[in-house]
Amino acid sequence: QVQLVESGGGLVQAGGSLRLSCAASGRTINNYMVGWFRQAPGQEREFVGGINRGGPSTYYADSVKGRFTLSRDNVKNTVYLQMNSLKPEDTAVYYCATSYRSIFSTEKGAYAYWGQGTQVTVSS
Numbered sequence: 001q002v003q004l005v006e007s008g009g010g011l012v013q014a015g016g017s018l019r020l021s022c023a024a025s026g027r028t029i030n031n032y033m034v035g036w037f038r039q040a041p042g043q044e045r046e047f048v049g050g051i052n053r054g055g056p057s058t059y060y061a062d063s064v065k066g067r068f069t070l071s072r073d074n075v076k077n078t079v080y081l082q083m084n085s086l087k088p089e090d091t092a093v094y095y096c097a098t099s100y101r102s103i104f105s106t107e108k109g110a111y112a113y114w115g116q117g118t119q120v121t122v123s124s
Helices: none
Strands: 003-007 010-013 018-025 033-039 046-051 058-060 068-073 078-083 092-099 118-123
Touching: 003 092, 018 033, 018 092, 018 118, 033 068, 046 068, 046 078, 058 068, 078 092
Parallel strands: 010 118
Antiparallel strands: 003 018, 018 078, 033 046, 033 092, 046 058, 068 078, 092 118
């Protein structure tokens, strides 16, 4: 079983940047597909971006394409979500999740393991 811990959230002004980290323990994260999701108050948890099992293919929601970038550090067993040009509508709790599936999925039901989430707040 893999354990995930997100970090890097915080309060930032619109136009600013944050880098979220998803650190894995218990298993090698490179063996899993990794997805980032977010959930704003009163809304469904939605897909933000992800990286396939073994890399290097990455996938992004249209709402973040061109602003967010995923990367993987196999030595640190960590996946990063670099978020630039942040907007108030990016405000949410951000979660990373993993699955052993070989075919990438944007569906939250495809992911078995989840972190506890990290809050991102973007002020206007």
